[in-house]
Amino acid sequence: MAESLRVGVAGLGTVGASVVRVLSEKADAIAARAGRPVMVTAVSARDKGRDRGLKLDGVAWHMDPSQLARSNDVDLVVELIGGANGAARACVETAIERGRPVVTANKALLAKHGVAIAKAAEKAGVAVGFEAAVAGGVPVVKTLREALAGNDVSRVFGILNGTCNYILTRMERDRIGFAECLAEAQRLGYAEADPTFDVGGFDAAHKLALLTTLAFGVETDADGIYVEGITSITPFDLQMAEELGYRVKLLGVTTRGEGGIEQRVHPSMLPKDSAIARVDGVTNAVEIDGDVVGALVLAGPGAGGDATASAVIADIVDIARGVRRPVFGIPAEQLAAPKRAPMQTHQGGYYIRLSVIDRPGAAAAIATRMAEQSISLRSIVQRGREPDFDRPSSEPVAVVLITYATNEAALRRALDAIEADGHIDGAPQVIRIEKR
């Protein structure tokens, strides 16, 4: 058997601890798959005293992750520090400079600096694995980069953030408001103390940026992603979706069309019998539409120490086997500049919830504004209030419209006109419908 592969793990949070533990507990099975022993020879973390339940006898401890990357004790560096800059970036860049392959779960780093890192790695002839950076344990990176090599991909979309999917599932099932569900998710450890990164859609956007590069062979363009979070979704929206045949999910969607690449993260309505619509709780799920294979769906645990460690170890074993590929499947020098399709040109159906001031002519005025923009309505639902059944009231009523496919610019013009007419109270709620 070949020489051992000596692994340095920078960052000993839940993922790092799981990687160290699994590599040790399953050393024999992993050696059989890797063709050589894989052993952790160095780690880096700030708090040396903390008990992580790991046996680290004989393992070198570095306070500075870049020092670990530089050390002659390691052949491969696993970066699990996180963050787009700072220690994580320095550690990865140092490893590559020293000619050492890198495995990372750091979506923020790669969404921002992935192309530069890939160029440096390819120049140095080292691999960079990042399966763990997208959808946790679900092998979507490997599938896009390798299994679909014969396909032109037209769309990748899915549930990329387990926290949001947990909250939406719970809101829908138990008709509880967003704030209460978020607090519960925080208690259960599914959401961070500062939840903005998750519920604002930013975590999903980082992952989507990487999927776009893998799917379409273009440079990563995280700044080109249209991002909306889930904070404005109400139990009423979820109930209406259900009645109209949809479910609401926070989706990341990337498509390539004639106008360019459209990347967006926002709450979406999906036909409720579609595969992605049915995914509940913290599970992640991704659909890939390829021209040769058709539609593939992958689903599984998108977060958590062990699921993420599973992806990290797969990358380590690939590298131990001597697999060398460009980081994003094609050489980074060949990645094209992405042409952004602006959100204004987005085509699709819409769910619109208006808080309408209940007086004669309001409905007609709204319908007229839609017609002026050539927007056809598939459904209109207005719920009469029981006590005021036979007369309008000064309280606004909820009116829900489902449009046929139109474009974002026309829809925004119609909504601006409706707002200007003074028939509605507050901003319209708009949820895009994702086609099957």
Next chain:
Amino acid sequence: MAESLRVGVAGLGTVGASVVRVLSEKADAIAARAGRPVMVTAVSARDKGRDRGLKLDGVAWHMDPSQLARSNDVDLVVELIGGANGAARACVETAIERGRPVVTANKALLAKHGVAIAKAAEKAGVAVGFEAAVAGGVPVVKTLREALAGNDVSRVFGILNGTCNYILTRMERDRIGFAECLAEAQRLGYAEADPTFDVGGFDAAHKLALLTTLAFGVETDADGIYVEGITSITPFDLQMAEELGYRVKLLGVTTRGEGGIEQRVHPSMLPKDSAIARVDGVTNAVEIDGDVVGALVLAGPGAGGDATASAVIADIVDIARGVRRPVFGIPAEQLAAPKRAPMQTHQGGYYIRLSVIDRPGAAAAIATRMAEQSISLRSIVQRGREPDFDRPSSEPVAVVLITYATNEAALRRALDAIEADGHIDGAPQVIRIEKR
């Protein structure tokens, strides 16, 4: 860029024609992913005159696939002939003898001779790719062999035959009998003129044998698979399943437990809200339960020329990239002998439909026979016939029992005793319940 990889395609049916077409149409994109041009330089098929819509100018034509495998025009051989022996086997063995890597979609060949082929290939230092042999375009081989390198897998199960799933979906949806659905599937091209291989479960069994080897690191043991087809399933069974919260699917299931490896292909009831239960039509879907990652689900087109070609091309590109792994993930010499867990020890719930002769004491006798074998019943459903509402009749009535988990041997003893008692007419229908 490195030298071209010269590919010989043996077998020009729908899959072979699609491979040749896609490699030509997408030559540039595939070269970028493969790191070198990939070109078809030789083909083999019996009927040279047939118009397959392919440009084969300058491509060598071999009547004998082994001659193609032996020819100096090819660096890699794609075997799409089919069959466990004969021309396909000779072609693959010849290619390996000549030190040429092989990509094949041939599940019958590998289920029977896969271990010997893997040993020969590993001795010769050549790769054998077979993604296309299991679940068509769904990358389940790559996922088990590579993406789950850090996992001990406890179970792999799923829908491995699109023909059966199409028939069951249609029977359920439109309450049509098996024979009529089969005839329709044959008309639509979803089933062969001789459908036994599909509807008898044998095609799924070949695929399952390969999944077992990948998941558990044991030698392929197709003869150790318990196989039942779908021919005895009735619309009434599907309707009862629905009422009781299940759907019926032809599943391949392989599990590893203390008693050994249990491999089985048979109609199964799955909780209707589980991911695999929801998969309709010709789609394939596989769930893999790994100890580190949790449950992964992969779904997509399991058959058809293009979907299968997508998998073939992925294997070609891996080999073009220089990826070299043992065929089944670990060296074939290290594959253990599989210890078979006999079907008699199978543990699980059961759906049992009895045609009961409607006279006093019949129900009590049946319940007693179950109790004697310590089998607990979760549900009992007897449908009274409307016209005979208040008196027993000489016509048998359908009684459906759902058991809690028991074992196959106890269940078979109970059913034998019930048959011996003479209260039932005809053989019991037994459908195993697969747990979530």
